[in-house]
Amino acid sequence: MAFESLSDRFASIFKKIKGESRLTEKNMTEMLREIRIALLEADVNFKVVKSFVKEVEEKALGQDVYASVNPSQMIVKICHDEIKNLLGEENEELKENRNGLTKVMLVGLQGTGKTTTAGKLALYLKDKKKKKVLLCSLDVYRPAAREQLQEIANSLGVAFYTLEGNSNPLDIARRALIKGQTEGFDYVIYDTAGRLQIDQELMKELRDLSAAIHPEETLLLVDAAAGQDAVNVAMTFHNDLKLTGAIMSKLDGDAKGGSALSLKYMTGIPIKFQGVGEKLTDLEPFYPDRMADRILGMGDVVSLVEKAKEAIDEKQAAKEAGRLFEGNFDLEDMLRQMKMVQKIGSIGAIAKLIPGMPKLTDDQKEKAEKEMKSFEAIINSMTPYERKHPEVLKYSQKTRIAKGSGKTNADVNRVLKRFETSKQMMKQMKGMRNGGMSPFGGPFPKF
Amino acid sequence: MGLFKFLKQKFTKKDEKTEKYREGLSKSRAAFANRLEELGKRYKSVNAEYFEELEEILIGADVGVETTLNLIDNLLSKSKDEGISDPKQINDLLVDEMFVGYVEAGKGIKNDIRFAETGPTVLLMVGANGVGKTTSIAKLAYRYQKQGKKVMLVAGDTFRAGAREQLQIWAERLKTPILVGKQDADPASVAYDGVKKAKEEGIDLCIVDTAGRLQTKSALMAELSKIKRVIGKEVEGAPQETFLVIDATTGQNGISQARAFAEATPLTGIVITKMDGTSKGGIILSIREQIGVPVRFIGLGEKMDDLEEFDLERYLNGLLVGENKDGD
Structure with missing residues (x-):
């Protein structure tokens, strides 16, 4: 079976279900399936995906669909917002012990980036928070792990502490604690050895360390490329150590980082920072919004729905829809519809936002926008009565309108012809419940 | 003959290597074969829920969404066409479909490093x-040293x-010669010096x-081609081997890495x-299927000799069969 690209698949779904104003089990099914696949492909744990998608479905059921978007697009937006909400508040700061030394312990599997992140955190605290930081290596296992952190500390001009040889990490940690307390440090960052969550001995070592130094922060490093098992890893570390937060590393790659969602969903711990490069300055606060985009993809659909929501007063749209279907469609309605479309953005920009939308050439786009402006000028030159009853327009009135709008009689006739076409279309659409679909044919995009 | 049966018959006796695979894959087996077996016992005949659970097992093993959906689709049509409703039979079909191709393709392939004349x-x-590049290097060095290679x-x-420093410590422990470049030196020139030295010293x-x-x-990826080119200038045909190291805990991004x-x-x-x-062990399948590069070595533990030459049949035995109840 050949798999189409994601946006192609969306486009075909979007085409199928449109013009429905409320989310139902039926019109959500196909899109929810795509969302499920997208989340799985982003490495969100399958159990998390299952219950998350179910929650989204329950939440979305019966919700109104914004005018100018279709149910599939609406559900994507709801899903995006749920992920964002789940991922938590922006900029969850590092804790600080106001009465003295704050202890931060970094833990995680091998190769997740603990030592580099220890350096990055030290630099962040030193430069951004003006804190006095002590870096301490407890990794007595990996060859040259201590040298690595020392080199980093030297390059940052940050204090460093460890013991050489076959020292006991517990011993090193206690001594660093005393050094930190007596020498007026604000933070001590402990870099621990990488370990498998199934390694009983090394997990006990971490528990002992935690009991001895009482860290204010115990942060789990999670590799953005981590797979399905990441959630089990996080749960084990959390059960053993009571994690206070997590840091996502290697987000400068192209991994989606779906484990961020699994982690938050299963443990509830906040993600505090993200590593976005190899340089020691490449540490950022965690942004749930961007992460939601990254995990779900479909950012284009989400911004389309957002724009639609901003632009449209839903009540007005509802009222209008009601009127239109009663058959009272007049030139004023047409103008209001046009303005609404204009508010969402230029036609070109909107066409880009909708996957699968037939590609308009730049010429076509320009022409459509020009035509819309011209229509507006002409309709504005009519009297309110003429707008409601365009059928009364005679040659002399048309000439007056053409003059007033700086157009020709032919232009005025074009508007009237388009109006007739639109009116016909409105009649055809009657019976179909419609939130605010643009009734224009011709170069106007149909949503 | 189904793959299960084949494996069970082949690995009736315990040997050290087979045991190492069984040990190293015990977590993967619990997540895959044991769940598969449990699923087969729980259902009398297959239905939509059965296939849904099957799908979850595969995705949970990081087999990959696309591969999984394909497998399930094939199984569904087979079960319909041939009227198969016995869960155990479906599971056997699944295993065969997943792995038999690999066994066939992997027949007679030696994963050991091929030495130049x-x-x-x-x-x-x-x-x-x-x-885990550096650690794997140490383990590979240890392996070939034991075989009498310089x-x-x-x-x-x-x-x-x-x-x-990390590699230097390994070299000291293994007592192997090492060439160390300066910090921030051009890696291609360090590689060149190293290969030159290796040639001169009969390594x-x-x-x-x-x-x-x-x-x-992209700049860093381009650097790799430069390193390779420079090595080839000093020793013709070198590097004879280029290994990509992939962390087994990597998810779907493993494919992107390999590609x-x-x-x-x-x-x-x-x-x-x-x-x-x-x-999970699914990543191996996906990489082989999509990139066509064979897995040559597999890390089954943290000890020096836990990096094993990849043996597909032992791997599958470890993943699917585990303790051979019939043979014991």
């Missing part, structure tokens, strides 16, 4: 950050703090370490590390 054999190790290491990761196997790099960094590295520099094999820590 003359001159040093150069092995270039590449991979993303933190996948091994030399080249510390070509001049970027990460402590990387050169059999020269293993070149490189800095970890994410596959999205990007394969594009930057021709790969002769893949080394899967940290297999013992993870509960």
Whole structure:
């Protein structure tokens, strides 16, 4: 079976279900399936995906669909917002012990980036928070792990502490604690050895360390490329150590980082920072919004729905829809519809936002926008009565309108012809419940 | 004959290697074969829920969404067409479909490093950050030293703090010669010096370490082709082997890694590390299927001799069968 690209698949779904104003089990099914696949492909744990998608479905059921978007697009937006909400508040700061030394312990599997992140955190605290930081290596296992952190500390001009040889990490940690307390440090960052969550001995070592130094922060490093098992890893570390937060590393790659969602969903711990490069300055606060985009993809659909929501007063749209279907469609309605479309953005920009939308050439786009402006000028030159009853327009009135709008009689006739076409279309659409679909044919995009 | 039966008959006796695979894959087996078996017992005949649970098992094993959906689709139509409703039969079909092709394709392939007739054999190790390149190098050096080969290491990761020291410590422990470049030196020139030295000193196997790099960094990926080119200038046909190291805990991004590295520099094999820590083995299948580069070595534990030459049948036995109840 050949798999189409994601946006192609969306486009075909979007085409199928449109013009429905409320989310139902039926019109959500196909899109929810795509969302499920997208989340799985982003490495969100399958159990998390299952219950998350179910929650989204329950939440979305019966919700109104914004005018100018279709149910599939609406559900994507709801899903995006749920992920964002789940991922938590922006900029969850590092804790600080106001009465003295704050202890931060970094833990995680091998190769997740603990030592580099220890350096990055030290630099962040030193430069951004003006804190006095002590870096301490407890990794007595990996060859040259201590040298690595020392080199980093030297390059940052940050204090460093460890013991050489076959020292006991517990011993090193206690001594660093005393050094930190007596020498007026604000933070001590402990870099621990990488370990498998199934390694009983090394997990006990971490528990002992935690009991001895009482860290204010115990942060789990999670590799953005981590797979399905990441959630089990996080749960084990959390059960053993009571994690206070997590840091996502290697987000400068192209991994989606779906484990961020699994982690938050299963443990509830906040993600505090993200590593976005190899340089020691490449540490950022965690942004749930961007992460939601990254995990779900479909950012284009989400911004389309957002724009639609901003632009449209839903009540007005509802009222209008009601009127239109009663058959009272007049030139004023047409103008209001046009303005609404204009508010969402230029036609070109909107066409880009909708996957699968037939590609308009730049010429076509320009022409459509020009035509819309011209229509507006002409309709504005009519009297309110003429707008409601365009059928009364005679040659002399048309000439007056053409003059007033700086157009020709032919232009005025074009508007009237388009109006007739639109009116016909409105009649055809009657019976179909419609939130605010643009009734224009011709170069106007149909949503 | 189904694959299950074949494996059970083949591995009736315990040997050290088979046991190591069983041990290292115990987590993966629990997440895959044991769940499959449990599922087969829970249902009398297959239905929609059965296939849904099957799908979850496969995705949970990081087999990959696309591969999984394909497998399930095929099983569904087979079960319909041939009227198969017995869960055990469906499971056997699944296993056959997943692995038999690999067994066939992998027949007679030797994963051991292929040594050049003359001159040093150069092995270039590449991979993303933190996948375990340096540790794997030490383990490979240990392996070939034990086989009586003269091994030399080249510390070509001049970027990460402590990387050169890390390899140096391994060289001391293993008592192998090592060439260390200066911090921030051009890795290609370090590789060149290393290979040159290996040639002069009659080294059999020269293993070149490189800095970890994410596959999205195009400048760093281009650097790899340069390193390879420079090595080839000093020793014709070298590097004879280029191994991509992949962390077994990696999810769907493993494919993207393999594809990007394969594009930057021709790969002769893949080394899967940290297999013992993870509960899935699906990534191996996906990589083989989509990139066509064979897995050559697999890390089944943290001890020096836990990096094993990849043996597909033992791997499958470890993943699917585990303790051979019939044979005991």
